[in-house]
Amino acid sequence: MGSTLALPGVDVDPRDAARSTAALRRLLDALPGVDAWGVEKRAATLATRSIKRESKAAAIDLAIRTMDLTTLEGADTPRRVRSLCARAVRPDPADPRVPSVAAVCVYPDLVATAVEAVVGTDVLVASVATAFPSGRASLAVKLADTSEAVAAGADEIDMVIDRGAFLAGDVAKVFDEIVAVKEACGDAHLKVILETGELATYDHVRRASWLALVAGADTIKTSTGKTATNATLPVAVVMLEAVRDFAALTGEARGVKVAGGVRTTKEAVRYLVVVNEIAGPAWLTPDRFRIGASSLLTDLLLQRQKLTTGVYGSADRVPID
Amino acid sequence: MSERLDVRRTSKLFIGGAFPRSESGRTLEVRGHDGAFLANAARASRKDVRDAVVAARAAQPRWAGATAYNRGQVLYRVAEMLEGRAAQFTAELAAATGDAEAAAAEVAAAVDRWVWYAGWTDKFAQVAGSVNPVAGPFFNLSAPEPVGVVGIVAPRASALLGLTSVVAPALVAGNAVVVVASEDRPLPAVTLAEVLATSDVPGGVVNVLTGQRDELAPVLAGHLDVDGLDLTGMAGATVEELAALEVLAAEDVTRVRPAPAAEPDWTAEPRGVDRITAWCDVKTVWHPKGT
């Protein structure tokens, strides 16, 4: 097998692009284009993979294990967050073999509540920050938002990029903001939300992915879940290609998170297939892949029960939060 | 007062834009309908065929690469030049057939036929091509392209109109041609070559060979650099003769227009573009649509 996945025209170490705006632009300009139909065809073909029996059981547990169980509602309350955390730790009270999810994802003001609720468990607390979901605030506000979440105990920060700046060509502004937020994160892991629905083209998704990776994103994330277009399979393909190539060139494994609109086991399994076949099986872990979802867990548990018992279940028998 | 002695023309081949004698040094005596001596036409050899095919192959890409508008103007220029030499053609045809009135009509029809085909250069692709509504997000376009070098056995009886009717359509799409002229009546073809030489037709795009059909046709049919073979001038040949030529053509999957049972009535207006598309292959190009 080819030892490295070199990218034509890309410097040996793409992280060098962090040195200057000119270097960053050179890197982004050198990235190969993405043919829309081609990537959609690839995703559609992978979507035909038939995952059955034991591989489906493994996929369901993997989907649970990689899930950021999310609540991002204006109506969220500490009580609801605690309930969510209980479910995150033990998704199926009737079956202790069901693994915990990877993290709970909440707004910054509810981080402390969540941290308290998951203390002593394997579940991390993630917080959206930086004026989520629009990101339309000053850098100072974004940094304060981040610092507050980190101070409250967040393990992970989900920031949004300035899509307006990106589309206007001001890649330096986007880059600098990520760098600044990364610094504010301290030890917390940084997930950078590209909001791919607003970036509109796969070329933009690819460039934004690399921009975020070079700026220090631990994970690149598709979307906020708050716009019309959420994660899609082809977008995941493009982002996983970026992470795969970045790892091949730097030796650093970064993660991908798909978010928004993933509601069924079938969809979740398709994402796992894409992770498996694009980035490789080494990415099938919560350290490198996440599914951000709120309602997906119910279907996963229903499907899991079906596999375990052979009987089709009822949503009424699965705790909703 | 003594009559002035006319200066006669040496009848030559037309290869690569030049007028060589046959490399074999052979000639073929041409006599008129009344048996009177007309000329010693060059009797082309297999090597002359080879040279002609080489010249055609070399000239073809540029001819095909010229704009359709340009090819149209060049073919129209042939009509202009032919019109200017109508008297000469009429005399030659009359000498061959003995029918001066028919000869004049044939020349006029030949001029008109060049004009007709000249007009097709920038139109036939719209008739023979298509935009294909495939079931997917693709630009999908089909257009006819020239096959390359077309070998033509020209009609035996109709030495100018028949010749024009087989050569002109092959040129429309951008093919180059090697044509074996009527064995019995080669002189109009020789004169047409002189017209072509003065009509902006690039050298090598049309190559005219005079000589014995049955000697030259197999060489043309078997040549691996001949992409199309028009056997119209083999009308009346036996099935065995035709089969032998087509077997030779099959060696490299040459496209063949088989011989008709009898020489067609060339005075009839062409009904379609089949003689153009016969020397074309349709090329289909796909490209995805997306942002």
Added chain:
Amino acid sequence: MSRYAVDLGAPAWEYAPAPEARELARLGTVPQGRLFIGGAWVEPADGATMPTHSPATEEHLADVAVAGPADVDRAVAAARDAFPAWSALPGRERGKYLFRLARLLQERAREFAVLETVDNGKPIRETRDFDVPTAAAHLFHHAGWADKLDWAGLGPAPRPLGVAGQVIPWNFPLLMLAWKVAPALATGNTVVLKPAETTPLTALRFAELCEQADLPPGVLNIVTGAGATGAALVRHPGVDKVAFTGSTAVGKDIQRALAGTGRRLTLELGGKAANIVFADAPLDQAIEGIVDGIFFNQGHVCCAGSRLLVEESVHDAVVARLQHRMATLRLGDPLDKNTDVGAVNSAAQLARITELAAAGEAEGAERWDTGCTLPDRGHWFRPTVFTGVAQSSRIAQEEIFGPVLSVLTFRTPEEAVAKANNTPYGLSAGIWTEKGSRILWLADRLRAGVVWANTFNRFDPTSPFGGVKESGFGREGGRQGLAAYLVPAGEGGA
């Protein structure tokens, strides 16, 4: 380093076998030892049969009839008898029969897909998602032409030719049947079709669809057999038009056999397509296109992109990525829905692939394959790529018709075109670049009947397909494809 106490690491997530149900092929009901002639299932005159095997398991599937000259006579006579009424039928009615066939095929798509996979060895993913639906689409498309032939480009009221003798290959058995039968029947011809020796089963099953559709007897006749049956059919004096898809060598034989007869012929023959990748290509999609181009259907594709021409500056990057991608190809049980590469169709084809690959090595090219495990039984060949291939090498010149890619390089667009065209073949070509003007420049210059730019191996009933040079003549699909089965009113023909 995981941040989790329980580090799942990289769990071994293997896809469990997901086999399509073999019994859907209903092998027990395949008409054995019979030919479909004149609407009836008849035994061949001499009772001869031949076995057909599964390429993936080598198990015996059925014994099908071998049509001899007398049987071909009978089939041509049946087609001749059926021709007057069929050609006189209003196009609207002919079209309705074809619409019926399209619908019947869609209804029984799963059965046909399984049967094709069992008989041919190609992955069920391809028969399910490509072969069968595309075959149905061809029938549906041409059904609509039957009453619109005045717009076929041959002037008003064009006429059919008569009896079409059609010989099809083993790589896309049902799809090639549809490509041949649909335009022939839509235009009012009747047909005698000979499926390939190693893949006769879906054609026989298609005859059942004709029965279910109440297609008039003799309109479509199916004679199974080997090369001798095909030779008898294409040489039969009662056949007015011959359509052949297969090797260039056999195509030339047919052209010779028809020399001097005045019978119409279309040939869709071999290829050695160049797939040209420029440095500015959409790289990941180009890799997919390369993989699709040569490993689709185990490379048993006449238009396969078997010569990869890579711009020299990106050769190493492209090859590394290609190998990385090839390593994820799943070879094995063709009935498994997750199989990407199935079985080679026959022992003979496997021998040819093996021989040519050995020749490539002997000529000094560097051989690399995925190293994947091959099943114990059946005919298999690992996806293979040769680098350092000289233009003069046999693996750069000869059609391998298997999952073997030869990689060559170029420095300029002119050199790419020169190398691409440096072959007697001219079926297809691929171009990968983000520069539009370069695509169009190349598309003009590539001597090929089909040019795929930033895609590869796409087919559609509306899109004319066929070759230039020794890849054959005539087109299949679209308006241009109809011309192979029609003459203008007032011209020769039946």
